[in-house]
Amino acid sequence: MLITSIGQGLLWAPLVIGVFLTFRILNIPDLTTEGSFPLGAALTISAMLNGQSAIVASLLGFLGGCAAGWVTGILDTKLKMPSLLAGILTMTGLYSVNMHVMGKANIPLLDQKVLTNYLPAGWSLDVQTIVIGAGITAAVVLALVWLFQTRLGLSLMATGNNAAMSAANGIYTDRMVIIGYMLSNGLIALSGALIAQSNGYADIGMGIGTIVIGLASVLVGEIFLHGRTMWVRLSGMVVGAVIYRYLLTLAMGLGFPVNDLKILSAAILVVVICLPLLQNKYRTKRQLSRYLKQIGVDQNGNYRRSKRTTTTEGLLSGDQQRTSRAQKRELND
Amino acid sequence: MIGNNGAGKSTLLNTIAGTLSPDAGELTVAGHRVTNRSVAYRSRWIARVFQDPKMGTAGELSVAQNLTLAEKHTGSLSLRRYRRAGQTARYQELLASLNMGLEHRLNTQVKYLSGGQRQALSLLMATLSHPQLLLLDEHTAALDPQTSRQVMALTQRIVTRQHLTTMMITHKISDALTYGNRLVMVQDGQIKLDVRGAAKDRLEAADLMGLFGE
Numbered sequence: 001m002l003i004t005s006i007g008q009g010l011l012w013a014p015l016v017i018g019v020f021l022t023f024r025i026l027n028i029p030d031l032t033t034e035g036s037f038p039l040g041a042a043l044t045i046s047a048m049l050n051g052q053s054a055i056v057a058s059l060l061g062f063l064g065g066c067a068a069g070w071v072t073g074i075l076d077t078k079l080k081m082p083s084l085l086a087g088i089l090t091m092t093g094l095y096s097v098n099m100h101v102m103g104k105a106n107i108p109l110l111d112q113k114v115l116t117n118y119l120p121a122g123w124s125l126d127v128q129t130i131v132i133g134a135g136i137t138a139a140v141v142l143a144l145v146w147l148f149q150t151r152l153g154l155s156l157m158a159t160g161n162n163a164a165m166s167a168a169n170g171i172y173t174d175r176m177v178i179i180g181y182m183l184s185n186g187l188i189a190l191s192g193a194l195i196a197q198s199n200g201y202a203d204i205g206m207g208i209g210t211i212v213i214g215l216a217s218v219l220v221g222e223i224f225l226h227g228r229t230m231w232v233r234l235s236g237m238v239v240g241a242v243i244y245r246y247l248l249t250l251a252m253g254l255g256f257p258v259n260d261l262k263i264l265s266a267a268i269l270v271v272v273i274c275l276p277l278l279q280n281k282y283r284t285k286r287q288l289s290r291y292l293k294q295i296g297v298d299q300n301g302n303y304r305r306s307k308r309t310t311t312t313e314g315l316l317s318g319d320q321q322r323t324s325r326a327q328k329r330e331l332n333d
Numbered sequence: 334m335i336g337n338n339g340a341g342k343s344t345l346l347n348t349i350a351g352t353l354s355p356d357a358g359e360l361t362v363a364g365h366r367v368t369n370r371s372v373a374y375r376s377r378w379i380a381r382v383f384q385d386p387k388m389g390t391a392g393e394l395s396v397a398q399n400l401t402l403a404e405k406h407t408g409s410l411s412l413r414r415y416r417r418a419g420q421t422a423r424y425q426e427l428l429a430s431l432n433m434g435l436e437h438r439l440n441t442q443v444k445y446l447s448g449g450q451r452q453a454l455s456l457l458m459a460t461l462s463h464p465q466l467l468l469l470d471e472h473t474a475a476l477d478p479q480t481s482r483q484v485m486a487l488t489q490r491i492v493t494r495q496h497l498t499t500m501m502i503t504h505k506i507s508d509a510l511t512y513g514n515r516l517v518m519v520q521d522g523q524i525k526l527d528v529r530g531a532a533k534d535r536l537e538a539a540d541l542m543g544l545f546g547e
Contacts, residue, residue: 155409167372
C-alpha cells in the first residue's frame with residue numbers, strides 16, 4: 001500500500017508543485033488546475049493514439065498546460081479580471097477544448113508504449129512507477145531550484161510577495177504573473193499526462209477535485225517539511241503529495257466506496273486546514289489551565305481557597321469577592 | 334510638498350510614479366515622455382519610498398534579495414544567477430552606512446526587521462540605482478519620533494551625497510521648513526504657495542500655519 005502510494009504520489013507531485021507555484025509563490029488561487037490537468041491527459045493520450053511516443057506526448061501535454069496558463073494569465077493581467085474568475089473561465093472553456101481533443105468523454109490507450117514501458121520489463125509496475133515519477137519529479141525540482149536562483153526566479157517571488165514594490169523596482173509584474181501561470185499549469189498538465197498513462201486512459205471528468213488534492217498536498221507538505229530554502233519547500237511538496245496519497249489510500253482501505261474519494265479529499269483538506277487552529281486552541285486551553293492553577297481558580301471559574309487561608313468563601317471580604325469576580329470575568333473574556 | 338488631506342499631494346505623486354494616469358497633460362522625466370508608461374518602465378528614472386515601510390520591501394525575501402532586486406543590473410527575465418561574486422561585502426558596506434545594524438542581517442527575512450530598519454532599507458533600495466527623481470511619500474509618517482528623525486537624517490545624507498532631485502510629501506511643518514530648497518503648498522488641487530531659496534529660508538512655521546487656516 002505504501003509503495004503504491006509513493007508511486008502515485010510522485011506522479012501527482014508535479015501537480016502539487018504547480019499549485020504551490022501559484023498558491024504560495026504568486027499568492028494566487030488558480031482554478032485553471034481543474035481544466036489543465038485533464039488537458040494534459042487528453043493531449044497526451046490523443047497524441048499517443050496518433051502515433052507519438054510517450055515522451056513527445058507528455059511534452060505536448062506540458063505545453064498544452066502552459067498555453068492554458070497563458071490564457072488565464074492574460075485574463076488576469078491584461079483584462080484585469082479577478083484571478084479566481086480568470087481561472088474559472090479558463091477551466092470552463094477547457095472542458096470544450098478537452099472534448100474536442102479527445103472526441104469523446106473517455107479515450108483508452110490500446111497497446112501504446114507508456115513511459116513505464118521504457119524501463120526493464122522485469123521490474124514490478126510499482127517500481128517502474130516510482131522510478132518514472134521520481135525521475136520526472138526530481139527533474140522538475142532541480143529545474144525550479146535553478147530557476148529560483150536566477151533573476152527571473154527572484155522577480156517571480158518578489159511579484160507574489162509585493163507587486164507594488166516589484167513594479168517600483170523595474171519588474172514587469174504582469175509578465176511575471178503570466179509566466180507563473182504558464183509554469184504552474186504546464187506542470188499540472190504534465191501530472192495529468194503521467195496519471196493518464198498510469199491509468200491507461202484520459203477522461204473528461206478526471207480534473208474534478210484536483211485543486212483540492214493540490215492544496216491539501218501543499219498544506220500537508222508544509223506541515224511535514226517547512227523551511228525557507230527552495231530545496232526544502234519543493235521537497236516538502238513532493239512529501240506532501242506522497243503522504244496525501246497514502247492518507248487517501250488508508251481511507252479507502254477502511255472500506256469507503258470509490259465514489260466517496262472526492263469527499264474524502266475535501267475532508268482531508270478541511271482537517272489539514274483546521275489542524276493549526278485546533279493546535280492553537282489546545283495550546284491556549286493548556287495555558288489557561290496553567291494560569292488558573294497559578295491564581296487558584298478551578299476549571300469552572302470558582303475561586304479556590306488557599307490552604308493557608310482559614311476564611312470560608314461566604315465570609316470573603318468585599319475586596320476579595322470583587323477580586324474573585326474580576327478574575328472570573330477576565331477568564332471568561 | 335505640503336497641504337491638507339485631500340489637497341492632491343498624493344494624487345500628484347501617484348501620477349508621477351505611474352500608479353495613476355493623468356486626465357490631461359504630459360509627463361516628462363529627464364527628457365523621456367512617460368505619460369502612459371508603466372511603473373516598471375518609469376523606474377529607470379523614478380524611485381519611490383512609500384509611507385508604509387511594508388510597501389517598499391518584499392517581506393518574505395531576505396535583505397540581500399531585496400537589495401538585489403533594487404540593483405536592476407539585469408532584466409527581470411534574465412536567467413543569470415542573481416547572486417554575484419563580492420555581493421555580500423558590497424551589501425554589508427552599504428548597510429553599514431545606515432547605522433542600523435543591518436550589515437549582519439543580510440540573510441534575515443525583511444518581515445522580521447523593525448519599521449525603522451525596513452524604511453531605511455526601502456530608502457537604500459530606492460537610491461541604489463541613482464534615480465533622476467526620488468519620490469518620498471510621507472516616508473516617516475509611520476515611524477516613532479526618534480526613528481523618524483533618524484530616517485530623515487539618513488534621507489538628507491543620501492540625497493545630498495548623490496545630488497538627487499527629490500520630491501517629498503510631508504505633514505510635518507518642521508520638516509518642510511528644514512529640508513529641501515523649495516516648498517510647494519497644495520490646496521484643492523491647486524498650488525497655493527511655491528517658494529524657493531532665500532524666500533523659503535525666511536518662512537516661519539506660523540506663516541505656513543496661517544496659510545493652512547485660510
